[in-house]
Amino acid sequence: MQGGFKVFRCHSAGVQAVAASSRHVFPRHWHEQFGVGVIRRGAQRSLSGRGTVEATAGDIITVNPGEVHDGAPIGDAGRSWHMLYFDPAMVLAVAAEMDLPREAEFHRPAMTDPMAASLFDRLYLAMTAPRHCEMEREEMLLGLMARLVGKRADPSRAYVPAAIRLARELIDDAPAATLTLADLAQASGLGRFQLLRGFAKATGFTPHAYIVQRRIDLARWLIAGGASLADAAVESGFADQAHMTRTFTRRYGVSPGAYAAAAT
Numbered sequence: 001m002q003g004g005f006k007v008f009r010c011h012s013a014g015v016q017a018v019a020a021s022s023r024h025v026f027p028r029h030w031h032e033q034f035g036v037g038v039i040r041r042g043a044q045r046s047l048s049g050r051g052t053v054e055a056t057a058g059d060i061i062t063v064n065p066g067e068v069h070d071g072a073p074i075g076d077a078g079r080s081w082h083m084l085y086f087d088p089a090m091v092l093a094v095a096a097e098m099d100l101p102r103e104a105e106f107h108r109p110a111m112t113d114p115m116a117a118s119l120f121d122r123l124y125l126a127m128t129a130p131r132h133c134e135m136e137r138e139e140m141l142l143g144l145m146a147r148l149v150g151k152r153a154d155p156s157r158a159y160v161p162a163a164i165r166l167a168r169e170l171i172d173d174a175p176a177a178t179l180t181l182a183d184l185a186q187a188s189g190l191g192r193f194q195l196l197r198g199f200a201k202a203t204g205f206t207p208h209a210y211i212v213q214r215r216i217d218l219a220r221w222l223i224a225g226g227a228s229l230a231d232a233a234v235e236s237g238f239a240d241q242a243h244m245t246r247t248f249t250r251r252y253g254v255s256p257g258a259y260a261a262a263a264t
Contacts (some may be wrong), residue, residue, distance in 0.1 A: 004078075005254040007262035010127040012137055014087035017128050021080035022253055026071040028204065029251040032217055033085040034106060035063040036148060038117050042079030046071040048109050049204070055110040060117055062106035062148060068204035069109075082124050094145045107150040119144040163188040164202045167195060168210070175214035176237030181207060211237075216251055219244055223260045232256070 004022040016033070021041070043056040048069035055061050056074075061081070063069055065088050073079045095104035123140040126132035160168065167184040184207055185195045199207050219236040223229065233244035248256045 005252075005258065007254060007259055008128045009262060010084075011130060011132070012127060012134070012141075014090045015127055016085040017124060018083040018085070018254075019080075020083070020253060021078065023073050023076075023078035024253045025073070026069075026253065027250060028068050028070050028209070029213060029216075030066050030068050031063055031085060032065055033087055034065060034091045035061075035083050035085045036106065036120060036144070037061050037081050037083035038120050040080040040082060042077055043074040044071055044079050044081075045074050046109070050109045053110040058112070058114070058117055060108075060111045060113055060120065060148070062109055062111075064105045082120075084120070084124060084127060091145065091149065094142060095149050097142075098146065098149065100149065104149050106148050108148075113147065116144060116147045119147065160202045161198060163190050164195075164198045167199060167207070168203065171207070171211055171214055175211060175218050176235060178237075179207075179211065212247060213251075216244075216248055219248065219256065220259065223256055229256050229260065 004024070005018065005020045008017040008019070010017050018037075037060070039055050039057050039059050039061060041057055043054060044061070045052065045054045046061075046069050048063070049067050054074065061083075092102060092104065095102075098104075119140060123137065123144055126137045126140055167188040167190075170184060170187045171179065181192045181195065184199075185192045188195055188198075190198065196206065199205070199210070203210055205213060215236045215238060219232045219238070222232040222235055227235065229244070230241050233241040236244065238244040238247070245256055248254075248259070252259075
């Protein structure tokens with residue numbers, strides 16, 4: 001257990017399991033995957049695009065890809081939880097089978113649903129224990145998603161103005177590149193202040209914070225692909241491996257080395 005976190009290999013492609021016990025206060029960040037979990041002990045408060053929520057032991061918690069959120073324990077004892085993270089293609093394929101549109105998402109960031117929590121527990125065990133067959137895992141996954149996935153309640157939340165989208169795409173296309181506010185402003189056709197204000201409103205991040213998050217995304221992808229930590233740091237645009245490690249651990253509560261050990 002690294003810092004109260006452990007990442008497990010799963011027996012289905014496109015799924016990652018995490019067990020955590022921590023007092024860690026997570027800063028604003030996002031995941032590239034869909035995430036669903038259950039609070040095991042204690043309680044947590046988090047702010048996301050779907051509002052401020054609290055979850056206590058036994059509650060389901062969810063996060064959608066790209067959804068900016070944070071997380072802090074309620075009380076001094078910390079909290080523990082289990083999470084499963086799913087590649088978006090897997091969840092969207094299930095949503096399509098349910099005749100939901102491509103805008104489908106987890107519609108509630110926290111909920112008390114004993115049946116869904118029971119389904120999650122069984123699926124988590126099936127994903128991390130070798131004795132379950134693939135068909136059994138598929139059945140559990142479909143059952144859980146049927147309780148959690150729905151049509152996006154407010155499509156306007158996904159709207160990003162064209163000018164800000166251009167600036168964001170410049171970062172997304174080369175997150176390791178050295179960019180200035182002037183570069184982003186020129187790409188968007190806005191002044192620097194307009195760009196800064198509009199970017200934060202649309203994405204939940206300042207441009208610099210967004211770049212750091214995209215670099216962490218890239219580093220995590222490189223590490224999962226077998227790159228050394230030193231190479232991942234350089235290729236994702238960090239000053240050095242120590243800088244990447246500090247940023248990675250602060251956002252995810254687990255070190256890049258521990259993540260690499262579970263991902264390879």
